[in-house]
Amino acid sequence: MFVSELNMVSFRNHRRLFVDLEPKMYRIIGPNGTGKTNFLEAIYLAMTGRSFKTASLKEVIAFGEESAFVAATVVMDDFARDMEITVKKDKRRFLRDHNPVKNTSAYGRGMGVVLFEPGHLQMVQGAPSRRRAFIDDMLRMLSPAYDEAYTSYYHVLYQRNVVLRKLRDMDLLDVYDRSLANYAAVILRERLKFLKRMAASVSTYYEAIAGEGEGLELRYKASFPVVLDGELETAFYESLKQRRETDRERGRTSIGPHLDDLSFLLNGEEAKKFASTGQIRSIVLAMKCMEIDRVSEQLGEAPVVLLDDVMSELDEKRRRMLLSMIRGQCIITAAEPMEALEEAAEAIDLIELKKSADDLREEDLW
Ligand SMILES: Nc1ncnc2c1ncn2[C@@H]1O[C@H](COP(=O)(O)OP(=O)(O)OP(=O)(O)O)[C@@H](O)[C@H]1O
Structure with missing residues (x-):
C-alpha cells in the first residue's frame, strides 16, 4: 500500500503543498519547526481520519485560516482510492472516493499505516x-x-x-x-x-x-x-x-x-x-x-510506515534493524542527516515543495 499523491492546503504551517510519491523510502531532513511532523500528520489523517497529534481536529487549520484541506491518493491492492478531508472550525467533511463518509471507522477501513514517534x-x-x-x-x-x-x-x-x-x-x-x-x-x-x-x-x-x-x-x-x-x-x-x-x-x-x-x-x-x-x-x-x-x-x-524523529534516539544497529524491517513505503523525518538514511532513502525537500505548490492554481486544489 502506498500514498501516490498528497495535497494539503492551510494545513498547520503548510499553506499549500502537493507531492507525488512512490512506494519507496523517503527522508525529510530539516531544522526543528519546519513542518516535518505536520507532513506525516497529514498522511496519517488522510488515511485514517484521525490525527496522532490532537483529538481536536480544528487545531490542524493553519493559524488565521477558516479551513484546512488534506487529500491523498492511496494505492491499495493496485486500486487507487481518493481520500479527502476538509476541516472547518465547526464541522468537517470526510470523502472516500468522492462519497461522504460519516465516521472515521468507515473512512479509514482497510488502510494500513504504522507510526513510530x-x-x-x-x-x-x-x-x-x-x-x-x-x-x-x-x-x-x-x-x-x-x-x-x-x-x-x-x-x-x-x-x-x-x-x-x-x-x-x-x-x-x-x-x-x-x-x-x-x-x-x-x-x-x-x-x-x-x-x-x-x-x-x-x-x-x-x-x-x-x-x-x-x-x-x-x-x-x-x-x-x-x-x-x-x-x-x-x-x-x-x-x-x-x-x-x-x-x-x-x-x-x-x-x-x-x-x-x-x-x-x-x-x-x-x-x-x-x-x-x-x-x-x-x-x-x-x-x-x-x-x-x-x-x-x-x-x-505492507503498510505505509511513518517514522517521526526516532532515528536519532536509536543507535546505528537498531536503526539498521528497523530500516531492514520495512518493505513498502516509508517516510522518515530527522533534524540532522545520518548515514543510514542517506543510503536508504530519497530526500523530500519541504521548502522546494512549497515553492512549486505556489504555482498551482486555486481550482487545482479545491
Ligand atoms: N494550526 C497551525 N497553523 C500554523 N502553524 C502551526 C499550526 N500548528 C502547528 N504549527 C507550527 O508548526 C510548526 C511545528 O511543525 P512540526 O512539528 O511539523 O515541526 P518539525 O519539523 O517536525 O519539528 P521538530 O524537528 O522539532 O519535530 C511550529 O512552528 C508550529 O508553530
Missing part, C-alpha cells in the same frame, strides 16, 4: 494509557468489531460516570452496567487473543535486536478478576454491580478495560522497574516490528 519510547515506562493506546490503535485498525466495541464502550462509560456523579437512578445504572459489560467482554477477548498471538513474535524480535539471549514476556494486567470461559460478560457485570457504591463515592468507574495494563517481563523481572535504557528501546522496537508485521499480515500488503 519518540513518545512511543515511553511505552514501557510511561503511564498505562500509552500501552493501552498501542494495543487499541492497532486493534482498531485491524478489526472493525473491536473498533465498534471500543467506541461504544467509551461512550457508555462516559454516560455511566455521569449517572454515578449526578443521578441516583439505579435502573439507568443497571442498563449502563449491562451495556458496558457487553462491550468490555468484546474488548478483553480481542486484546487477550491478540496478545497471545503477538507474544512469540515480539520476543523473537527482541532477541534479534538485543541479541543477549534474554527472554521477554508480555502480561496482561486486568483491573478486575478475569474469567476466561463464556461467562466473561456476566462476571464483569457482577463486578460492576458490586462496585456501584464505591464508584458512586469516587464519581467514576473503577474497573474495566479503560484501566487495564500490560507489563513487560525481562527474564521474569518487571522491565518498567529494572530494564536499562537500551533494553527498553529494544522492547519498543520489537513491539513496532511486530506491529508492522501484524498489519502486513492482516492487510496482505
Whole structure:
C-alpha cells in the first residue's frame, strides 16, 4: 500500500503543498519547526481520519485560516482510492472516493499505516494509557468489531460516570452496567487473543535486536478478576454491580478495560522497574516490528510506515534493524542527516515543495 499523491492546503504551517510519491523510502531532513511532523500528520489523517497529534481536529487549520484541506491518493491492492478531508472550525467533511463518509471507522477501513514517534519510547515506562493506546490503535485498525466495541464502550462509560456523579437512578445504572459489560467482554477477548498471538513474535524480535539471549514476556494486567470461559460478560457485570457504591463515592468507574495494563517481563523481572535504557528501546522496537508485521499480515500488503524523529534516539544497529524491517513505503523525518538514511532513502525537500505548490492554481486544489 502506498500514498501516490498528497495535497494539503492551510494545513498547520503548510499553506499549500502537493507531492507525488512512490512506494519507496523517503527522508525529510530539516531544522526543528519546519513542518516535518505536520507532513506525516497529514498522511496519517488522510488515511485514517484521525490525527496522532490532537483529538481536536480544528487545531490542524493553519493559524488565521477558516479551513484546512488534506487529500491523498492511496494505492491499495493496485486500486487507487481518493481520500479527502476538509476541516472547518465547526464541522468537517470526510470523502472516500468522492462519497461522504460519516465516521472515521468507515473512512479509514482497510488502510494500513504504522507510526513510530519518540513518545512511543515511553511505552514501557510511561503511564498505562500509552500501552493501552498501542494495543487499541492497532486493534482498531485491524478489526472493525473491536473498533465498534471500543467506541461504544467509551461512550457508555462516559454516560455511566455521569449517572454515578449526578443521578441516583439505579435502573439507568443497571442498563449502563449491562451495556458496558457487553462491550468490555468484546474488548478483553480481542486484546487477550491478540496478545497471545503477538507474544512469540515480539520476543523473537527482541532477541534479534538485543541479541543477549534474554527472554521477554508480555502480561496482561486486568483491573478486575478475569474469567476466561463464556461467562466473561456476566462476571464483569457482577463486578460492576458490586462496585456501584464505591464508584458512586469516587464519581467514576473503577474497573474495566479503560484501566487495564500490560507489563513487560525481562527474564521474569518487571522491565518498567529494572530494564536499562537500551533494553527498553529494544522492547519498543520489537513491539513496532511486530506491529508492522501484524498489519502486513492482516492487510496482505505492507503498510505505509511513518517514522517521526526516532532515528536519532536509536543507535546505528537498531536503526539498521528497523530500516531492514520495512518493505513498502516509508517516510522518515530527522533534524540532522545520518548515514543510514542517506543510503536508504530519497530526500523530500519541504521548502522546494512549497515553492512549486505556489504555482498551482486555486481550482487545482479545491
Ligand atoms: N494550526 C497551525 N497553523 C500554523 N502553524 C502551526 C499550526 N500548528 C502547528 N504549527 C507550527 O508548526 C510548526 C511545528 O511543525 P512540526 O512539528 O511539523 O515541526 P518539525 O519539523 O517536525 O519539528 P521538530 O524537528 O522539532 O519535530 C511550529 O512552528 C508550529 O508553530
